[in-house]
């Protein structure tokens with residue numbers, strides 16, 4: 001495994017581009033570990049409807065970045081007290097959805113520092129029943145990353161406010177990110193340290209026995225492509241916010257693999273004119289392919305079944321069965 005050093009970069013639109021670049025373009029014969037700290041930001045899950053996850057006025061007034069990421073899951077808040085880790089590796093077909101594999105080295109490092117963290121629920125690390133880390137994954141073409149937050153010393157007040165959607169919006173929508181009681185790691189450490197020292201301790205624990213720690217240095221060529229990805233995707237309103245959905249059928253439900261929220265606009269002769277799928281579910285497939293499959297067909301059970309007959313639903317939504325998805329749609 002190689003360590004990618006990006007210290008000194010705090011812009012989430014660049015950090016997420018480094019991660020995407022490493023995933024898609026670096027030689028994954030080796031795995032990589034990337035750490036990043038972002039200035040105040042909300043990082044939205046791939047399938048979420050941004051305006052329904054944030055307090056728009058609060059976020060605008062405080063210049064908090066709002067950036068969508070590639071992985072599924074819910075919305076989290078980052079600031080200079082939050083350290084993110086990302087393992088970028090080949091997807092051997094067994095690792096996706098295995099959160100234990102990628103959080104274990106971090107849990108061990110935390111335990112060495114006196115912090116009794118455990119993996120619990122779908123994707124959280126807890127101390128004292130409080131969440132200190134949220135994790136998510138993304139897989140594409142045999143490559144994947146598994147990344148997580150580490151709340152070292154996050155300012156809790158803006159975290160709560162920025163993720164608190166305005167009241168009228170909550171009422172218009174069934175499904176939200178999974179809100180948790182959160183805590184900061186610093187409060188549980190055996191000895192005090194700065195976030196930089198914390199990062200160093202994690203690094204030394206994960207690369208135990210390797211001195212010096214093997215590093216991959218980003219080249220000028222890498223940087224040119226990273227900046228391109230950053231501009232095209234993470235600095236782009238279309239990606240981060242996108243168009244608001246129009247719909248006249250909305251179904252929301254929480255499944256074991258996460259929440260799914262489907263909005264359909266039904267036109268003349270019962271035809272589906274547009275389809276949008278939101279949620280904090282985990283899956284490998286790009287749901288926009290599924291959305292496209294549903295457009296142009298009749299909104300009745302039989303037509304839906306026909307349209308989905310050659311579709312592997314679990315590819316998009318973890319291990320959800322097709323029947324369950326059809327019952328949910330219609």
Ligand SMILES: Nc1ncnc2c1ncn2[C@@H]1O[C@H](COP(=O)(O)OC(=O)CCCC[C@@H]2CCSS2)[C@@H](O)[C@H]1O
Pocket residue numbers: 043069073074075076077078082084085123131132133134135136147148149150151154159163177178179180181182280
């Ligand atoms: N920074 C941070 N760390 C841990 N938990 C948080 C954080 N911010 C908010 N929350 C809490 O988690 C829920 C959302 O939980 P939920 O389970 O819905 O979503 C996640 O955990 C996603 C984790 C994504 C990690 C990526 C790693 C690199 S870029 S972002 C939110 O409502 C708060 O209660």
